[in-house]
Amino acid sequence: MNTDTxxxxxxxxxxxxxxxxxxxxxxxxxxxxxxxxxxxxxxHSLCWRAIRQMASKGQFxxxxxxxxxxxxxGDIEDVGGFAYLAELAKNxxxxxxxxxYADIVRQGAIRRxxxxxxxxxxxxxxxxxxxxxxxxxxxxxxxxxxLTDRANRGRxxxxxxxxxxxxxxxxxxxxxxxNPTASHGFTTGIAGLDKILAPKNIKPGSLVVLGARPKLxxxxxxxxxxxxxxxxxxxxxxxxxxxMPSDQIFExxxxxxxxxxxxxxxxxxxxxxxxxxxxAAMGEYVESKTFIxxxxxxxxxxxxxxxRKLGKHERLGLICVDYLTLMxxxxxDRNDLAYGEITKALKNLAKELNCVxxxxxxxxxxxxxxxxxxxxxxxxxDTGQIEQDCDLWIGLYRDSVYYPDSALGxxxxxxxxLNRHGQTGTAYLTLINGYFEDASAQDLAKLxxxxxxxxxxx
Numbered sequence: 235m236n237t238d239t240x241x242x243x244x245x246x247x248x249x250x251x252x253x254x255x256x257x258x259x260x261x262x263x264x265x266x267x268x269x270x271x272x273x274x275x276x277x278h279s280l281c282w283r284a285i286r287q288m289a290s291k292g293q294f295x296x297x298x299x300x301x302x303x304x305x306x307x308g309d310i311e312d313v314g315g316f317a318y319l320a321e322l323a324k325n326x327x328x329x330x331x332x333x334x335y336a337d338i339v340r341q342g343a344i345r346r347x348x349x350x351x352x353x354x355x356x357x358x359x360x361x362x363x364x365x366x367x368x369x370x371x372x373x374x375x376x377x378x379x380x381l382t383d384r385a386n387r388g389r390x391x392x393x394x395x396x397x398x399x400x401x402x403x404x405x406x407x408x409x410x411x412x413n414p415t416a417s418h419g420f421t422t423g424i425a426g427l428d429k430i431l432a433p434k435n436i437k438p439g440s441l442v443v444l445g446a447r448p449k450l451x452x453x454x455x456x457x458x459x460x461x462x463x464x465x466x467x468x469x470x471x472x473x474x475x476x477x478m479p480s481d482q483i484f485e486x487x488x489x490x491x492x493x494x495x496x497x498x499x500x501x502x503x504x505x506x507x508x509x510x511x512x513x514a515a516m517g518e519y520v521e522s523k524t525f526i527x528x529x530x531x532x533x534x535x536x537x538x539x540x541x542r543k544l545g546k547h548e549r550l551g552l553i554c555v556d557y558l559t560l561m562x563x564x565x566x567d568r569n570d571l572a573y574g575e576i577t578k579a580l581k582n583l584a585k586e587l588n589c590v591x592x593x594x595x596x597x598x599x600x601x602x603x604x605x606x607x608x609x610x611x612x613x614x615x616d617t618g619q620i621e622q623d624c625d626l627w628i629g630l631y632r633d634s635v636y637y638p639d640s641a642l643g644x645x646x647x648x649x650x651x652l653n654r655h656g657q658t659g660t661a662y663l664t665l666i667n668g669y670f671e672d673a674s675a676q677d678l679a680k681l682x683x684x685x686x687x688x689x690x691x692x
Contacts, residue, residue, distance in 0.1 A: 239342035243278040245335040247285070248326025251319070254296055256289035260332060265289055267336050270395055272343040277318070280309040286397050297323060351377050372535045375542065419655075420551065420590060423462025424455075425672045426661025427628075427648055434655045438588045441581040441623055445597045445614045446630035451646060452594045453478065454670050455630065455663075456554055457490050459592060460524070465491070469551025469589075470523040472544055474537055476560035480528040484519070490669035491515035523548050533562035534579050541587060550589040555580065557594035577623040595620065597629070607636050611651045627652035632665070633684070642684060645677045646670065 246264065253261045265286060273279040284303040288295050297319050304310040304319075313319070355374045359367070419435035421428045428435065436442060446452050456473075464471045475483055489496040492511035494503070503509050527540060541553055555561070558573060577593065584591040597613040609629030614620040620627070631647040634640040644665035650658045662673035662681070 239274055239338060240278075242335045242338035242342070243273050243275055244322050245326050246332060246339055247278055247281045248322040248324075249329035249332035249335065250285055250295055251297060251300065251323040252326060252329040253332075254294055256285070256295055257292070260329060261289070264332055264336055267333070268339060272339055274342060274346070277313045280304065280307075280313050281319075281322075283307075283395055283397065284309070286401070290397065290401060368535055372538055375539070420467060421462065422459050423466060424458055424648070424661060424663065424670075426663070427650070430650050430659040430661060431626075431653065431656055436590050436626060437655055438590065439585040440590050440625035440655075441577065441584050442590060442592045442626040442628070443577075443595060443614065443620050443624040444592060444628050444630070445595045445609055445611075445620075447597055447599070447602065447609075447635075450630040450632055450635060451665055451670065452630065453483075453486070453556060454490070454665065454668060455628075455648065456556060456592060456594060457483075457487050458670055460552065460554060461487065461491055463552040463590075464522040464524045465518055467551050468522070470544060470548035471525065471552045471554070472541055472550065473524070473526045473554045473556070474532065474540075475526065475528045475556045476530060476532065477556060478528070480526040483526055483528070486668060487519060487524075488512060488515045489667065491518065493669075495667040531560070531562050534576050538579070538583055541583060545587045545589075550587050553580075553583070553587075553589060553591045555591070555593050557596065559596055574619040574623070577620055581623045581625075593624075602636075607631065608647065608649060609651070621652065624652065625654045626650065640684070641680055642677070645673060645681060 246268070250256075250261060250264060255261065256265065268282070270279050270282050270286070273282055281300065281304070284300060284307060285295055288299065288303055293299060297316065301310065301316045301319055304313055310316075351374075355377070358370050358374065361370075418433060419431075419437040419440075421435050422431070444452055444455060460471055460473060463469050473483065485496060485499060489499070489512075492508070492515040494508050494511060498504070498508055498512075503512075525544060529536065537553070537555065541550065544550060558576065561573075561576060580591045580593055595614055597609050601607055601609055601613045608631045611621045611624075611627045611629075613629070614627075627650070629649045629651055631649060633642045633645065646663045646665055648661040648663055650660070652658065662678060663670040664673050664677050
């Protein structure tokens, strides 16, 4: 054991014994700064756990009360008895340097974690059955990036005592009621969808899958959600397009934001007002933190690398991948297994970067043979284990695609078929000039009339 670190650990516990009142700022800062698994010596981590238990109940901490709690927990002998507690208090002359002691403890914990990760990385690289060298490098990079993030937040991986989880949950609960807007998940900017997803909305760390057959508007809906994250939430947004060049994506984004027909970029606008709206929309995106990568045939490692790099400098809100089956997948016995590995890894990336990953995917052609052609999560089964991996699944359906004589025109259903954090349901949108708007009352009235006299399944 590192003697400097052990001495600092002793001084941290001793400082808390000297402070006594855990409601004081000095004690609160210490208790927030360190976690139980930051301590190298088990005796000190047991003391830390007991002190946190006492602090959560508003109890005063001294030699007698700490000894009583450790005895009740069955830990007093492992700590070294009352005599060791007395030694801790005696050998700590002042609590004034408590944060300096805590910083030594925290750095020691980080060093131990890094050493462990590096040893594991060497073992992984030398393992002949651990996958390709590129896969191994990706795994190592993920571990080290996660370690850096935990170091910055003062939290480390591994088992965490429930008392620490309870403290964090209580803090989050208080934030939900004191600042409801900030504590909820992300809205999409689509009124019907946000009504279905409320009040939790889309939680950070979620994998959202948007599935549809071709020409239903997956990219258009992605643009709406992208716009909301970039311009309303004002968070960094990364778009990986494997199908469409970046300039075409930008053109669609600008026309959607400006609410103009994209044909004006080729035939000219009808008025200066349209050009003014386009100019304003361009300005908003240029000032935003929106990033587009149109590299064709990219694999998972490319997306992970670019997002981690961006996440070091910006607060990432949304990662969009358009779309799954165009990604380069690793070799596997079946395609669904290969794509399943991608969806799992994207879910892990969302958790690692504490953002939302929006994954677009084509659905099975077999749904077109059904009488009711509205998509279901099971229609994406051939492209991996999407149902198991995603937190939110949205499918698109438009009556006029399958029934050209339909009076519903661009009216489109965004069907929330799976939602791990709330309810399911259908939101209604209208496709106009290549972008979506919330369905009008007139469009919904047409839908109601159509359903009353429907010859096909509604």
